[in-house]
Amino acid sequence: MNAVEIEEAISALAEQPFDPDEFPYAFLEAFGRKSTEIKRLRSGHSNKSDLDGVLQRNHIHIKTCALGTVKETLDALRDSAATAKGKAKFILATDGQTLEAEDLSSDVPPIVCDYPEFPDHFGFFLPLAGISTVKQIRESAFDIKATGRLNRLYVELLKDNPEWGTSERRHDMNHFMARLIFCFFAEDTDIFSKADLFTSTIETMSAPDSSNTHEVIGELFKAMNTKPEDRAGAGRARWASVFPYVNGGLFSGSTDVPRFSRISRSYLLHIGNLDWKKINPDIFGSMIQAVADDEERGALGMHYTSVPNILKVLNPLFLDDLREKLEEAGDNTRKLLNLRNRMARIRVFDPACGSGNFLVIAYKEMRAIEAELNQRRGEGDRRSEIPLTNFRGIELRDFPAEIARLALIIAEYQCDVRHRGQKEALAEFLPLDAKNWITCGNALRLDWLSICPPTGTGVKMHSEDLFSTPLDQAEIDFENEGGETYVCGNPPFKGARKQSAEQKSDLAFIFQGGNDYKDCDYVAGWYLKGAAFLTVTKGALAFVSTSSVCEGEQVQHIWSRVFDSGSKIIFAHRPFAWRNNASNIAMVTCVIVGLGADTARVLGVFDDETLKHCHSVSPYLIPGEPIFVTAQKAPVSANLNQIVSGSMPRDGGNLLLGNTEKQELEAKAPGASKFLRRYSGTSELTNGTIRWCLWIEDGDLGAAKAIPEVAERIRAVEAFRLQSKAKTTNGYARIPHKFAQRSHKNGNAIIVSATSSQNREYLPADWINDQVIVSNAAYVVYGGELSQFACLVSRLHLAWVATVCGRMKTDYRYSKTLGWNTFPIPPLTEKNKADLNRCAEDILLAREAHFPATIADLYDPAKMPADLRAAHDRNDEVLERIYIGRRFRNDTERLEKLFDLYIRMTTGKGKKAG
């Protein structure tokens, strides 16, 4: 069940007469507990309550009680031994009049409410349904409720008016929904002259059989699109005359209304009776997207960007600066006036605005600054100078674009009420004068300059150089020329392998030449286009994006272009986990990157909210020069051998065997032993698990196939490869007895894991012998010397790999071309090599001394044995002395030196921008 469904179920339960015996089960059912679980609870089988209530282990302890004893009951539940033993997260007591509940697992304040109101707190219990969500969504019961109700209406209307669901009319449908939402909001906030005016007018004027509902609503919409003085002439119905003139793009155009059935009419009235004052424009947009989108509804608020995350973009981009200027101005009226004039000219542009989250927050924050400013100037009720039309957006999907516009209008009204007072807010709210300033279209194809033209030039720019097709739409003039433009947003992330053909072609269009776009995330398009935009606009830019744009492969493709176009990184947030909704949504790791023209001031790098000031930010989001490494085919350091990735089976698991599987096979077919080899990936290397693989040379194929069990496995590999959708894999079906990619060589070798936990201080690496087949989960240096092992397990190398290689989530991902081949080592003397060899031996000896501890045990930072740590310290000391004659102070210094050396060793291969 999703949040909307739960909200509906809970609301339905609260409307039923209270049944003390049934309530606990009905409550659990409403939160999506399975009927089998509930059956077992009813039978007492799994009910662990010691208070004659209902206790579902790990979830909740519920007890219904006699009138007036709720508090005592809750106390008893809290003190109950069973509550503790059953690890109940929640306790809940109710007598049918009041309801009290506590979340024992967190410090969320407890609930005390009248019984009929408890559905308003359903977010409190969402963890019962396995939905862990951010606070803002949990606390937005109203927005979830409204979304659910609107969706029901939407679906019902489309059922009765199928043509409204077609692509030609979908826009009308969405526009109609936006109008409805506006009217519901207006009638609950005194924007309409009487409370519930809209809903009650429909209720009284339309027939209960719903036959003329669409006409009544259409008449109201027409009235709101006609100036009062023109209404008589236009033949507007008299009963609609109490409605104000609204227009502002919202009511212009077609006033067609879909036809209503009895059911949809009753849904409509029901929705109208909700209290729309509670709507929260910060987030209602991202919720309400779910109304028109099945996928969104499954994961309510999946595009919700939390306010703190939005502020991570907006504060360093420009809001902090405005606040500083406000501080500096103190009570100096002249300075305050200058600041106000500056703010009135600022444009905020979100070229991936969704339902307008960033624009709404930017607007509200600026209004708060302006309000403080006006207070200091003694003009507390002054009309705002910040024009809504300076907040521009582009959004691909129609419904969110409609909602973005509406959310801004509502935000403006709410800001007026907050900062100036209800009376002033009302006096100037209507008619809406803003036209359509959220553009619906593909941001990577539209001309940003015509949507958000550069200011102060007096010249309308349309630049085909800026990767744009001209916009075929009337331009909306900005108010107040000559200001700064701040571009912000959270553009869609789509990995290179996840993009549709259109998205691929969007990127190809923006990258203009080269095919490195094929390896880039979709969000890269926004950075490139944004950087081009900055060349002609005064201002700055910052986007939230997937961390991979600043890791590994993509760095060279994206940032070389951004730097070449004359932008630099002015601030950045280091990778952070993006939690927005249900736990079933994959956790994404994000960064925020802020760009400015080459002349812009640089702020620094945020790591977990802490700002580290610096004069230059590297595309790897550390303080440092704008240098990036490019993939190298061979090691740039003379002392390193080639490294290869391990052998890749692509076998559907059929060539691989666990230890017991191997023993079973050998018991049945002793002849199979000669085809079995130890198989080592990362897990085998670090955790000491044992696996085996079938390794059959072409000449042995006949002998291998003579063993039925082996022949069967070979057939399974063939079948697996044939049914793969990758052409290359299909090709390997011809050699089903072999790994798809084979890099095995005989002889001793160094093995290093391809992925490693971020928590380790050294990369897991080891010596292996030639009996072992290394899997593609690891890399191997065949014939490498111990001194190379010493480099591999050094702190210096880890610092390099952590910075320039890709990542798996936040863990390290080793790379041949970016990690090993680029690692710069100064020329080594024979003595250097001998010293490093000794260090490597010492490390291996120290490990051996702790046999049978695994690498995972030995390298757990909390448990690392002192002798092993000392051996590593000596290794680091010896290696670092080769670089600078002493140990480095920290990783910052290590990276500075490494980048410097890298550039010197790759002249012409790595570029330095600027």
Added chain:
DNA sequence: GATCCGACATGGA
């Protein structure tokens, strides 16, 4: 619920 890391599609050379 945090931590770790496997398996392969994909596309470049």
Added chain:
DNA sequence: TCCATGTCGGATC
């Protein structure tokens, strides 16, 4: 044909 990388979700404690 050969080979390197990102992905992100799944296994495992």
